Amino acid sequence: MSKNPTVLVTRKLPPAVEGRLTRDYEPHLNAQDRLYSTEELIALAKDAQALFATHTEHLSADVMAQLSGTIKVIANFSVGVDHCDLAAAKKHGIIVTNTPDVLADATAELTMLLILGAARRASEGERLIRARKWDTWSPMFMLGTQVTGKRLGIIGLGRIGQVVAQRARGFGMEIHYHNRSRLDAAREAGALYHDTLDSLLPQSEFLALHCPNTPDTQNLFNAERIAQLPDGAIVVNSARGNIVDEDALIAALRSGKIRAAGLDVYKDEPYIRREFAELDNTFLLPHLGSATHETRDAMGFRALDNLDAVFAGQEPKDRVA
Ligand code: 8YV
Secondary structure, eight states: OOOOEEEOOOOOOOHHEEEEHHSSEEEETTTTTOOOHHHHHHHHHOSSEEEEEOOSSSSHHHHHHHHTOOOOOEESSSOTTTTTTTTHHHHOEEEOOOOSTTTTTHHHHHHHHHHHHEEEEEEHHHHHTTTTTOOOOOOTTTTOOOOTEEEEEEEESSSHHHHHHHHHHHHOOOOEEEEESOOHHHHHHTTESSSSSHGGGGOOOOEEEEEOTTTTTTTTTTTTHHHHHHHHHEEESSSSSGOOHHHHHHHHHHHTSEEEEEEEEEETTTTTOOHHOOOOOEEEOOOOOOOHHHHHHHHHHHHHHHHHHHHHHOOOOOOOO
């Protein structure tokens, strides 16, 4: 009987996912969940035919070239693939897959948490209590912003953006969006399309970023765009830190142009700008968008379905290169 393919698994995964990997492959697991250096990753990949990767690996053109000797497929445990040089993968004939759909609900739930947390000053209130400094109540104490009846602008009405729109509608928000192309009426579900950001931003009392990180979207949310928002807008980002010019966001949070921000992702995460932590009008989470038991299992299974297809000689469902 021929040996099962060897899979280099870069991070510790949920038990059910590691169980299936162990049943069907020869996995090289990372029980200690240690972050491999690029050199270690390349050395370990010399014995593997597949890489089971997350967004914490930086798979540049140079890395792709060095993986190409043995690695046939990179099955990502992520929907975002901005950590992979897809053009280089294609050039070297490495198949790359991602995990769309399965994390839309969890990421949309977290986006609602960011919206509500930022609007209702949740972090500030919690810190006050934990510091044992809550000593009064008055009618004017810690007033926030109501979301009901407000306009929510969504940049990128993909799978996650569409679920955010549904959930936000449940909170009585009116949905506006900008996308590269207009969606059909069923997926739009009443959301108002803006063909430019110039048109969307002035309407966005709340703004949620849901576009992928590509060369076109880097620093998309900059000082110029911020100036187009209504004064006191609330902004949330559960997509990627690179989309935001963080200097411009910090300046707008300081001036009050942006009343509050809810952030789950940062340019240089896990290292975040000191200013974000020091500002009172931020609600900050450490990249938890898809971090639920249910979703992390589903992401693992989806990545495994892609691996299974490749080793069965079939086209994987979620091929991105
Ligand atoms: C994941 C994400 O946790 O899938 C993505 O693109 O940003 C997160 O939800 C992470 O990327 C896992 O690799």
